[in-house]
Amino acid sequence: MTKKEMFKMLHDEEPVLRAEITALYSVLDHKLGLHGAEVPITFGMDEKALGSYLPPSYDDEEQFQFSLFFIGFCLNEQLSKSDRINLYKHEYAHYMTRHISIPSEYTWQPGVHGSAWKYCCSLIGAIPADYYVEGQSLKKVDYDSVLKRPTVDHKQVQMLDTYRTQRAYKNMENSKIRYEVGDVVSHPKFGEGTVKEIEKQPSSVRLHIAFGDEVKIIDQKWLVKTGYKKVSET
Numbered sequence: 001m002t003k004k005e006m007f008k009m010l011h012d013e014e015p016v017l018r019a020e021i022t023a024l025y026s027v028l029d030h031k032l033g034l035h036g037a038e039v040p041i042t043f044g045m046d047e048k049a050l051g052s053y054l055p056p057s058y059d060d061e062e063q064f065q066f067s068l069f070f071i072g073f074c075l076n077e078q079l080s081k082s083d084r085i086n087l088y089k090h091e092y093a094h095y096m097t098r099h100i101s102i103p104s105e106y107t108w109q110p111g112v113h114g115s116a117w118k119y120c121c122s123l124i125g126a127i128p129a130d131y132y133v134e135g136q137s138l139k140k141v142d143y144d145s146v147l148k149r150p151t152v153d154h155k156q157v158q159m160l161d162t163y164r165t166q167r168a169y170k171n172m173e174n175s176k177i178r179y180e181v182g183d184v185v186s187h188p189k190f191g192e193g194t195v196k197e198i199e200k201q202p203s204s205v206r207l208h209i210a211f212g213d214e215v216k217i218i219d220q221k222w223l224v225k226t227g228y229k230k231v232s233e234t
Ligand SMILES: [Zn+2]
Pocket: 090, 094, 113, 130
């Protein structure tokens, strides 16, 4: 089958998929008093995103977009029915965040996939995850634990402090110069190189290393970690 023939087959499936989505959205609309089933649905050939909800903007009305590459029947890799339904619900939950009022206790986490969106997911039984995991929709979700604002307790404050302290320590370590001008280092790809210049930064050290005629600037931290070794030490 040529690519053109495949595209045609996929496009021929649009009415069936549109009916599947509209039927689901009508049920959800009925339950919530919304009009998601009236929002235009467009299909594309996106290979990176399964679907998306585009809110109304200056030059475009709101719409749902789905990728035929993932939901088309004529492909072997088509999503299972339950994963497809979850995808539709995922996008519908995005639509909901624009059209229902979110109780204030569910506004603590920002972001398109934040607590407001997760709250909408909980109302319609969508998986509150922003990525796709095959078969994930079959798992039971504990919405309560997903929706609850984490309480800031003493232990957590302490952990944050520890984190800050650790980072300060790491920065200090990273800015310690471990090489000297003239040191010969070996690199798996570029071969042997000579340190020509050392630049000390607040939280790092940058080395200018000559590999033949070419000088590369490399962060010492990376160099230490990935086995650039001083030749004398190997
Ligand atoms: Zn999303």
